[in-house]
Amino acid sequence: MMTLAHSLGAWRCDKRAAIAATIAMGLMLAAFPFMIGSALGNSWLRIVDFALLYIMLALGLNIVVGFAGLLDMGYIAFYAVGAYLYALLASPHFGLHLPVWLIIPAGAVLAGVFGVLLGAPTLRLRGDYLAIVTLGFGEIVRIFLNNLNAPVNITNGPQGVSGIDPIHLGGITLAKPLSILGFTISSLHAYYYFFLALALLIVFITIRLENSRIGRAWVAIREDEIAAKSCGINTRNIKLLAFTMGASFGGVAGGLFAGFQGFVSPESFNLMESVMVLCMVVLGGMGNIPGVILGGILLTILPEVFRHGAGPVQMALFGKILLDPEALRMLLFGLALIVVMLYRPAGLWPSTTRRREFRGESTTDALKEGE
Amino acid sequence: MDIFIQQIINGLVLGSIYALVALGYTMVYGIMGLINFAHGEIVMIGAMVALTVVKLLVNSGLPVFIIILIALAGAVAVCMAVGYSIERIAYRPLRRAPKLAPLITAIGVSIVLQNLAMLIWGRNYHAFPPILPDAQFDIYGATITSLQVTIVLIAALMMAGLIVLIHRTRLGRAMRATSENPLIAQLMGVNINQIISFTFVIGSALAAVAGLMVSANYSIVHFYMGFMLGLKAFTAAVLGGIGNIAGAVLGGILLGLIESLGAGYIGDLTGGFLGSHYQDVFAFFVLICVLIFRPSGLVGEKISERA
Amino acid sequence: MNTQLLEARAIAKYFGGVTALRDVSLSIRQGEIYGLIGPNGAGKTTFFNVLTGLYHPDSGELIFNGEKLPASTPHLAARCGIARTFQNIRLFGNMTAMENVMVGRHVRTHAGVLGAVLRDRRTTREEAAIRRRAEELLNYVGIADRADDLARHLSYGDQRRLEIARALATDPKLLALDEPAAGMNGTETEGLRELIEGIRKDGITVLLIEHDVKLVMGLCDRVAVLDYGEKICEDIPVVVQKDPKVIEAYLGGSIA
Numbered sequence: 001m002m003t004l005a006h007s008l009g010a011w012r013c014d015k016r017a018a019i020a021a022t023i024a025m026g027l028m029l030a031a032f033p034f035m036i037g038s039a040l041g042n043s044w045l046r047i048v049d050f051a052l053l054y055i056m057l058a059l060g061l062n063i064v065v066g067f068a069g070l071l072d073m074g075y076i077a078f079y080a081v082g083a084y085l086y087a088l089l090a091s092p093h094f095g096l097h098l099p100v101w102l103i104i105p106a107g108a109v110l111a112g113v114f115g116v117l118l119g120a121p122t123l124r125l126r127g128d129y130l131a132i133v134t135l136g137f138g139e140i141v142r143i144f145l146n147n148l149n150a151p152v153n154i155t156n157g158p159q160g161v162s163g164i165d166p167i168h169l170g171g172i173t174l175a176k177p178l179s180i181l182g183f184t185i186s187s188l189h190a191y192y193y194f195f196l197a198l199a200l201l202i203v204f205i206t207i208r209l210e211n212s213r214i215g216r217a218w219v220a221i222r223e224d225e226i227a228a229k230s231c232g233i234n235t236r237n238i239k240l241l242a243f244t245m246g247a248s249f250g251g252v253a254g255g256l257f258a259g260f261q262g263f264v265s266p267e268s269f270n271l272m273e274s275v276m277v278l279c280m281v282v283l284g285g286m287g288n289i290p291g292v293i294l295g296g297i298l299l300t301i302l303p304e305v306f307r308h309g310a311g312p313v314q315m316a317l318f319g320k321i322l323l324d325p326e327a328l329r330m331l332l333f334g335l336a337l338i339v340v341m342l343y344r345p346a347g348l349w350p351s352t353t354r355r356r357e358f359r360g361e362s363t364t365d366a367l368k369e370g371e
Numbered sequence: 372m373d374i375f376i377q378q379i380i381n382g383l384v385l386g387s388i389y390a391l392v393a394l395g396y397t398m399v400y401g402i403m404g405l406i407n408f409a410h411g412e413i414v415m416i417g418a419m420v421a422l423t424v425v426k427l428l429v430n431s432g433l434p435v436f437i438i439i440l441i442a443l444a445g446a447v448a449v450c451m452a453v454g455y456s457i458e459r460i461a462y463r464p465l466r467r468a469p470k471l472a473p474l475i476t477a478i479g480v481s482i483v484l485q486n487l488a489m490l491i492w493g494r495n496y497h498a499f500p501p502i503l504p505d506a507q508f509d510i511y512g513a514t515i516t517s518l519q520v521t522i523v524l525i526a527a528l529m530m531a532g533l534i535v536l537i538h539r540t541r542l543g544r545a546m547r548a549t550s551e552n553p554l555i556a557q558l559m560g561v562n563i564n565q566i567i568s569f570t571f572v573i574g575s576a577l578a579a580v581a582g583l584m585v586s587a588n589y590s591i592v593h594f595y596m597g598f599m600l601g602l603k604a605f606t607a608a609v610l611g612g613i614g615n616i617a618g619a620v621l622g623g624i625l626l627g628l629i630e631s632l633g634a635g636y637i638g639d640l641t642g643g644f645l646g647s648h649y650q651d652v653f654a655f656f657v658l659i660c661v662l663i664f665r666p667s668g669l670v671g672e673k674i675s676e677r678a
Numbered sequence: 679m680n681t682q683l684l685e686a687r688a689i690a691k692y693f694g695g696v697t698a699l700r701d702v703s704l705s706i707r708q709g710e711i712y713g714l715i716g717p718n719g720a721g722k723t724t725f726f727n728v729l730t731g732l733y734h735p736d737s738g739e740l741i742f743n744g745e746k747l748p749a750s751t752p753h754l755a756a757r758c759g760i761a762r763t764f765q766n767i768r769l770f771g772n773m774t775a776m777e778n779v780m781v782g783r784h785v786r787t788h789a790g791v792l793g794a795v796l797r798d799r800r801t802t803r804e805e806a807a808i809r810r811r812a813e814e815l816l817n818y819v820g821i822a823d824r825a826d827d828l829a830r831h832l833s834y835g836d837q838r839r840l841e842i843a844r845a846l847a848t849d850p851k852l853l854a855l856d857e858p859a860a861g862m863n864g865t866e867t868e869g870l871r872e873l874i875e876g877i878r879k880d881g882i883t884v885l886l887i888e889h890d891v892k893l894v895m896g897l898c899d900r901v902a903v904l905d906y907g908e909k910i911c912e913d914i915p916v917v918v919q920k921d922p923k924v925i926e927a928y929l930g931g932s933i934a
Contacts, residue, residue: 071471121663128406132609133662135602136655147648205795212794212801213787213808216773220781223770230730230764232756232785232848241791271602275478282471327489334482338461341476345468 033192045188047304049260052195053253055296056202058280059289060249063206065278066287067215068242069222071131073274074118074138078247080145080269081114082107082254087161087264088154100167104255111251112244114141119243123236126225138274145266160265167194167259174259191260198256202249206289209245218242219287283340285347294349306332373512378635379628380510384519384588386627387526391581392604393611393619394533395574401550401614402570403466408477409457411601412484413450413575417582418592419492421446425500435502439583446579453484454575455568463564481598488594497592522584529577530620536573537616546570550614603630606658612668621669630654681708682741683852683883684729689738691724691907698724700907701738706852711874711884713898713915715891717927720904722887723765726856729885730762731755743851756785761850763841765857765887771830775821775840778829779812782847815843819873835866842873846882853877854885859893871897895919903927 037045057079064072085107089098122133149157166175166187174190209215217238220228229235258264276299284295306329314321314328340348392414399407424442431438461476506517537543548556549566557563585600586592603626611622633653661669684706691699699721706712714722727733729740734750741747748754761782770778787808793801816822819839824832829840838858845853855874859867867890874897878884888894894901895915902912905927911918918924 065471121659124666125662126666128400128613129609129662129666129668131406132606133659136606136658140652140655143649143652208795208797209791212805213784213789214791214794216777216781217784219773219777220770220784223772224768226732226752227764227768227770228781229752230732230756230762230768231782231844232753233781234753245791279475279478282475286469286471323490324494327486327494330482331486331490334479334486337479337482338476341468341472341479342461342464345465345472 029196030193033189037186037189042186042188044304045192047300049188049191049195051297051300052192052199053257053260054277054280054300055199055293056195056249056253056256057277058284058292058296059199059202059206060246060253061277062246062281062287062289062292063209063218063249064242064246065281066292067210067218067222068239069218070239070242071127071134072243072246073131073135073271073278074141075134075246075250075277076269076271076274077118077138077141078111078114078250079254079257079273080141080266081111081247082251082256083258083264083268084145084155084161084254085110085251086255086258087164090165090259091161092163093156093161097165100169100255100259104252107251107255108248109251111254112248114251115243115245115247116240118247119240123239135271135274138269138271142266142269142271145269155266158266160263160267162263164258164262164264166262167191167256169194195256195260198252202252203289203293210289214238214241222287279337283337283347285350288347288349288351291347291349291351295347298348302336303329303333306330374635375632376511377513378631380513380515380519382628382631383624384522384627385631386607386624387523388581388584388588388600388623389604389607389627390620390623391526391529391577391584392600393608393623394530394616395578396601396605396608397611397613397616397619398546398570398574400608401616402546402553402567403462404470405462405473406477406605407457407462407571407574408474408601409461409480409484410574410578411597411599411604412481412488413454413578413597414582414585414600414604415488415592415594415597416453416484417446417450417579418586418596419488419582419594420449421579421583422497422499422586422592423492425502429500429502435504438502443580443583446583447576450575450579450582451572454571454578458568458571463567481601485594485598492594494594499586499590499592501590503587518587522588525580526584529580533573533577534616542566542569603654606654609668610658610661612670615668615670618668618670625669626654626657629657633657682706683708683743684885685741686725686729687739687741689725689728689740690736691721691728691733692736697907699728699735702904702907702909703738704902704909704912706883706885707900709878709881709883710899711878711886711897713894713901714885714887714904715889715894715901716904720927721907722904723856724907725904726762726854726887729755729854730760753785756848756850759849759851760854761845761848761852762854763838763845763856763858765860767834767837767841769829769837769841769844771828773829774826775816775829775832775836775843776809776812776825778840779815779843779847780808782815782844783808783811785848812843812847815846816840818846818876819843820869835862835869838862838870839873842877846877850882852883852885854887856887857889858886859888859890867893 033045033048036048057075060078061072061075064070064075086103088094089096089103090100118134118137122130125133145155146158148155155161166173168174172178174194175187177184177186178190217228217233220231220233221235221238225235280295280299281292282295283299284293285291307325310325310328310332311321314323314325392410395410395413396407399405399410421442424445425438428438428441457480461480462473465473465476503518507514537546545556545561545566546569548559548561549563553563585596604623607622607626608619609622610626611618611620630650630653634650637649637653682705686702686704688701688703689699690701702721702725714725716722724733728735731748731750731752731754739746742758742760747758770781773781787804789801789804813822813825816825819842821832821836821839821843824836829837832840842855842858859870862870871893874884874886886894886898898915900913901915901918903910903918903921903924910923910927911921913921
C-alpha cells in the first residue's frame with residue numbers, strides 16, 4: 001500500500017526530475033509561438049491565443065461543473081460581463097480609457113458579483129433545473145446586451161462596441177511589435193505571453209483550491225449533498241463560492257478577449273459558446289485540470305482544422321467545392337463530439353477517480369495499481 | 372381589449388406547439404433522466420421534410436388536404452427514423468456512463484443534424500407555400516384563422532391520445548414502470564430497450580407534427596429554427612415539471628401565453644423602457660421565478676430529501 | 679450539575695396527512711448510549727432527520743447542551759456537536775477514505791480561498807493537522823490500510839466504519855448512528871459493538887437506532903421505543919423488554 005509518507009519520500013527523490021521537467025516545459029511554452037508562427041503562420045498563432053482564453057474559461061467552468069457538480073449552461077454570461085466592462089471602460093464609446101490593471105480585476109469582481117446574483121436564488125435547484133435556469137440567465141444577459149442601446153445607449157446594441165483599447169501595461173502596448181533586448185516580437189506573440197501568464201496563474205489557483213479544505217467541500221457536495229451538509233458544510237455558501245470563483249475567471253478571460261479583439265458584440269456570447277465551454281470541460285475530463293486544459297485546446301483547434309481543411313480537401317478530391325465548408329466543418333465537429341464521448345465517456349483525460357468510477361464494480365484490489 | 376384577446380389566441384397557438392415539442396423532452400427525461408438536446412432539431416427536420424414534400428406536390432393537382440397528409444406522413448416517418456437512430460447510436464451505449472456524457476453526445480447530435488440540414492437544404496430561409504385555406508373568424512375584434520384553430524385542435528387531440536396511450540394501454544404501463552424504476556421493470560419482464568426506443572419514436576412523431584405546424588403557421592422554414600424552438604419547449608417542460616406529461620402541456624401553453632402577452636404588454640408595464648425584443652427575457656424571467664418558488668416545476672412532484 | 683445533553687420537547691412531524699412523529703419527548707444524558715427502537719415506520723429515522731436538521735419539525739424544540747438547537751440547518755447541527763451516520767450509507771463515493779474523513783474536519787477548520795491559494799503558515803499547519811487527525815481516526819475505526827482506496831470500493835462493513843470515522847471527525851458531543859449493524863454478520867456486529875463502546879469511553883454520547891435488538895439491549899444504557907410516531911416507553915433495557923406496550927407493538931412477540 002502506498003502510504004502518504006511513501007509518496008512524499010518518492011516526491012522528494014523526484015524533485016530534481018520535476019524541476020528539470022518544469023524548466024523543459026517552460027522553454028517549450030516560451031518557444032511555442034515561434035514554432036507555430038513559422039510553421040503555420042500568424043492566423044494559427046491567433047488561434048493559439050484564443051485557445052489560452054478558452055482554457056481560462058474551461059478552468060473556471062470546471063470549478064462549477066467539475067468540482068461542485070453544478071450544471072451551469074449560461075457560463076458565457078460571465079465572459080460577456082468581463083468583456084463588456086473592458087469595452088465600456090476602455091474605448092471611445094464613453095470616451096473612457098482606464099488602465100488594464102484596473103479593468104481586468106474589476107471585471108473579475110463584477111463577474112463574481114453576477115455569479116452571486118445567479119447563484120443566490122438558484123441554489124435550491126438541482127441538476128437539470130439548474131441547467132435550464134443558468135441557460136436562461138445566459139440568454140437574459142445576451143438579450144440585454146443586445147437591446148441596451150435604447151432609451152439610453154449603454155451597450156450600443158447589436159452593433160457592439162468597437163475601437164476598444166488594446167491591452168497595454170505600464171506604457172507598453174501589446175498591439176504593436178515589441179522589442180526587448182534587441183529582440184522583436186510581434187503583437188500576437190506578446191499577447192501569447194501575457195495570456196499564458198494569466199492562464200498559468202489560473203491553473204495555479206485552481207490546483208491550490210482543488211487540494212484544499214474548500215476543494216474537498218466542493219467535491220463532497222458533488223458526491224452527496226445531504227452527507228456534505230451533515231458533515232457541517234454550509235452548502236449554500238460553498239456553492240456560491242464555486243459560482244463566484246468560476247465566474248471571476250470568466251470575467252478575466254472576457255476582459256482579455258475584449259482587449260485582444262478590439263471589438264465586442266452580443267453575438268460572441270450566445271448559447272452555443274456556453275455549450276462549447278461545457279463541452280471542453282466534459283470532453284476533456286470533468287474535474288481533472290490537465291483534462292480540462294486538453295479539452296480547451298482541442299475544441300478551439302479542432303473546428304479551425306476543419307475550417308482550413310474542409311475547402312482545400314474538397315478541391316483536391318473533387319476539383320470543386322461540393323459542400324458548404326462551414327456546414328461541413330461543424331458537421332465534422334459534431335461527429336467528433338459524439339465519437340469521442342462514445343469511446344471515452346469519462347472524457348479524454350479523466351481524473352483517476354472518475355476513470356475508476358466508470359470502470360465500475362471493480363474489486364478493491366483492482367485499485368491498488370501503481371503501488 | 373381586442374389586443375388582449377388577439378395575444379391570447381396567438382399565445383394559445385404558440386403554446387400548443389410548445390406543448391407538443393415539450394412532450395418529447397419530458398417523455399425522454401421521464402424515462403431516462405436525459406435532456407435530449409437534439410429534440411429541437413427533430414422538429415426542424417420534420418418541418419424541412421414536410422416543406423420538401425409540399426413543394427414537390429404543390430403543382431400535382433392533388434387536393435390540398437391530401438398533399439398536407441402526405442407531407443405529414445413523410446415528416447413523421449423521417450423523424451421517427453431519425454429519433455430511433457439517435458437513441459441507438461448516441462444514447463444507448465452511454466446509459467451507464469457518467470451523467471453528462473450523453474448530454475455531450477446530444478449536443479453533438481444537435482450540431483450534426485443542424486449542419487446536415489444546412490448541407491441538404493441550404494442556409495437560406497424557405498417560404499412555406501401558401502396552399503392552406505385561410506378563412507378568418509372574428510372574435511371580439513380579434514382574428515383567428517382556420518389554420519390556427521386546426522393547430523390547437525390537432526395538438527389537443529394528440530395530447531389526449533398520448534395520455535390515453537400512457538395511462539390506458541399495456542405499453543403505457545410499461546413506460547410508466549420503466550420511468551419509475553428501470554431495473555425493477557426489467558425484472559418484471561419489460562424490455563426496456565424497446566420501451567426507450569418507443570419513447571423516442573413517439574416523441575419524434577409529435578415533433579414532426581409540431582414542425583409542420585410551425586412552418587405552416589409562420590410560413591417560414593430555416594435550418595436554425597429548431598434550436599430556439601427546442602430551447603423554449605424544454606423551458607416549458609421544466610416550467611411544468613419535467614418528466615410529467617400534464618406538466619409539459621400546461622408549461623407549454625403557459626409559456627406561449629406568457630410570451631405573447633409579455634411581448635404585447637411589456638412596453639406598457641415598464642413605462643416604455645423595455646420593448647418587445649425583451650420577449651425572451653420575459654419568458655426566462657417567469658421561468659426563474661417559478662422555479663425559485665416551486666423548485667420542481669408547477670405540477671412536478673416535490674422531491675423530498677430522503678436521508 | 680446538569681448531565682442532560684439533549685432534550686427533545688414534544689417534537690411533531692407530519693408528512694401530508696401522515697403523522698410521522700407525535701409529540702415525542704426524550705432526553706439523553708451526557709455519556710450514555712441511548713437506544714431508539716421500534717417497528718418499521720415507527721418514526722425513528724424521521725426523528726434522526728429532525729435532530730440533525732434535515733427535516734423541519736412541525737412543532738416542538740430541541741435543547742442541546744443547554745441551548746436551543748437551530749431547526750433545519752444540518753451544518754449548524756454539526757457545528758453544535760451532533761454528528762450522524764445514515765441508514766443507507768452515504769459516503770463521498772469518488773473520494774478516498776482519507777478524503778472522506780478530511781471532509782469531516784471541515785466544520786472545525788477555517789481555511790478560506792485566500793489561505794488555500796497562498797498556503798500561508800496557518801493554512802499549511804491546519805491542513806497537516808487535518809491529515810493527521812484523519813489518519814488517527816481511520817486507525818481508530820480500524821481501516822487505516824484502506825486510506826487511499828475510494829470509499830465506494832470499500833467492503834460494506836468498512837464503509838460503515840468509514841462513515842463513523844467521518845462523523846467522529848467533526849468532534850461531536852453526540853454521535854447518532856442510524857442502524858449501523860444493518861447487513862452485518864455476527865463478527866462484524868461484534869466489532870461494531872466494541873467500537874461503539876470505545877467511542878463512549880472517549881466521552882462521546884451515542885444515540886443508536888438499531889433493529890438488532892440483541893445489540894441494543896446489550897449495549898444501551900437506556901432505550902426508548904417508538905410506535906406509530908409516539909414514544910411508548912423509555913427506560914433501562916430490562917424494563918423495556920418486559921413492558922406490555924412494547925411487546926404489543928412488536929406484534930405480541932417477545933423482543934428479546
